[in-house]
Amino acid sequence: MANKWIKHPLENRDALIKGWLKTLLEKEIVKGVVVPSLLPSGANAAQSLITDPAMLENTDPFAPVMAVSTAKIISKMTRLKPMEKPVAVLLRPCELRATIELTKLKQANLDNLLLIAMDCAGTFSVKTYTSLVQEGANFVEIERKLFAGEEDPLLRPVCQGCEWSVPDNCDITIAWHGLDESSFGLIAHTEKGEASLAEMEGEAWENGEEARAAAVEKWTNDKIAKRDAQFAELKERVSGVENLLKTYAACINCHNCMTVCPICFCKECFFDSAVFEFESDRFMDWSSARGNLRLPTDTLLFHIGRMNHMSTSCVACGMCQDACPNDIPVAQIFKMVGFNTQQRFDYVAGRSLDEPVPLADFREDELHEIGGE
Amino acid sequence: MSGNLKARRRVAILKTIFDTLGLESERVHLEWISASEGKKFADTVKKITEETKQQGPNPLAKHWSI
Ligand code: SF4
Numbered sequence: 001m002a003n004k005w006i007k008h009p010l011e012n013r014d015a016l017i018k019g020w021l022k023t024l025l026e027k028e029i030v031k032g033v034v035v036p037s038l039l040p041s042g043a044n045a046a047q048s049l050i051t052d053p054a055m056l057e058n059t060d061p062f063a064p065v066m067a068v069s070t071a072k073i074i075s076k077m078t079r080l081k082p083m084e085k086p087v088a089v090l091l092r093p094c095e096l097r098a099t100i101e102l103t104k105l106k107q108a109n110l111d112n113l114l115l116i117a118m119d120c121a122g123t124f125s126v127k128t129y130t131s132l133v134q135e136g137a138n139f140v141e142i143e144r145k146l147f148a149g150e151e152d153p154l155l156r157p158v159c160q161g162c163e164w165s166v167p168d169n170c171d172i173t174i175a176w177h178g179l180d181e182s183s184f185g186l187i188a189h190t191e192k193g194e195a196s197l198a199e200m201e202g203e204a205w206e207n208g209e210e211a212r213a214a215a216v217e218k219w220t221n222d223k224i225a226k227r228d229a230q231f232a233e234l235k236e237r238v239s240g241v242e243n244l245l246k247t248y249a250a251c252i253n254c255h256n257c258m259t260v261c262p263i264c265f266c267k268e269c270f271f272d273s274a275v276f277e278f279e280s281d282r283f284m285d286w287s288s289a290r291g292n293l294r295l296p297t298d299t300l301l302f303h304i305g306r307m308n309h310m311s312t313s314c315v316a317c318g319m320c321q322d323a324c325p326n327d328i329p330v331a332q333i334f335k336m337v338g339f340n341t342q343q344r345f346d347y348v349a350g351r352s353l354d355e356p357v358p359l360a361d362f363r364e365d366e367l368h369e370i371g372g373e
Numbered sequence: 374m375s376g377n378l379k380a381r382r383r384v385a386i387l388k389t390i391f392d393t394l395g396l397e398s399e400r401v402h403l404e405w406i407s408a409s410e411g412k413k414f415a416d417t418v419k420k421i422t423e424e425t426k427q428q429g430p431n432p433l434a435k436h437w438s439i
């Protein structure tokens with residue numbers, strides 16, 4: 001198994017990573033690089049596919065924002081046809097986990113992709129990121145504080161309780177955990193990854209594996225405690241008929257949450273299909289039953305239906321919550337529900353390419369308490 | 374057979390969602406009844422009807438604003 005551990009001064013991180021990606025393009029080790037670029041207005045950083053090495057200048061690989069999940073982008077680019085030539089993709093852990101789910105769901109293809117993923121301390125919503133840019137925020141300093149364990153109420157709520165700071169299933173990790181605050185690391189996990197790092201010099205990261213394992217364990221335990229506190233608070237706030245109706249009172253059925261979800265890949269959602277088109281009489285009947293009928297109908301049903309269909313693959317990326325115009329804690333609810341539905345099958349979304357998604361799998365010897373037989 | 378087993382997973386998921394959201398998962402039922410088991414079908418419907426009566430009206434049904 002390939003395994004290369006090197007480290008560099010943190011202050012050189014942007015330049016080094018850009019330089020490395022540039023070399024990969026120039027030497028034609030890859031034909032393209034998918035990496036966040038700072039848009040010319042400076043108001044947002046969006047994923048972009050770069051083929052001209054000179055364009056790497058404008059990139060911002062560590063911009064703490066996810067405008068669109070990179071998993072969705074990979075799916076768009078590879079679903080009809082896998083990449084023919086190698087392309088490097090920079091991802092955050094939740095984007096990688098969603099990519100793994102989409103690959104298992106046959107909505108993405110990893111052929112020829114060089115997966116480079118970073119340790120992540122969390123991201124800001126686009127809105128917050130834009131205002132931080134305007135204020136001239138020092139993002140490296142913010143990141144340093146976050147990795148030191150400081151809380152930042154501006155961080156997206158799911159990130160605040162995210163236990164998945166470390167990417168798995170990638171060719172290369174850009175590491176933060178396990179080093180002192182003035183360095184960052186590069187770890188190659190695969191032969192492909194190691195080959196791509198061939199030209200990259202760097203100080204050997206001695207005993208990296210142990211130091212990193214300890215740091216990751218501590219970080220993860222802290223975040224699990226935070227997550228459990230979030231679950232407890234959320235459950236109090238949203239569970240039960242009355243609370244649920246209150247939570248979704250502000251829902252305008254725009255389905256943004258579904259549109260931006262990397263896991264919701266159906267071309268047409270069941271809830272937007274002809275099954276949910278009714279003749280006028282039906283509306284009158286429904287209303288007559290109680291004297292009134294909320295319109296459009298089936299607000300809560302849409303959310304429960306979506307949970308039923310995809311919560312077993314929800315990676316808790318938070319995209320749905322960012323997209324909600326009315327600040328409904330959609331992602332936090334999906335994360336809590338998904339945690340429980342996944343646990344039922346001893347499954348973790350995005351953990352491994354080898355575990356089948358729960359809905360495509362079944363066992364004779366399970367779930368006897370549910371009934372049937 | 375595999376259809377039944379997959380359906381059982383779906384029901385388990387739905388019950389888990391209901392439990393997480395504080396809804397009554399007892400209202401979700403699963404029984405496997407083959408076309409020849411007329412009596413089992415009748416008994417099951419009866420059992421579910423009785424259980425539902427005991428549970429009382431569905432608290433969601435009284436809301437017009439769901
Ligand atoms: S439901 Fe929300 S949190 Fe879960 S994968 Fe989809 S967008 Fe991400």
Ligand code: SF4
Nearest residue numbers: 251252254255257324
């Ligand atoms: S994005 Fe928000 S308002 Fe729109 S459907 Fe989803 S929960 Fe409702």
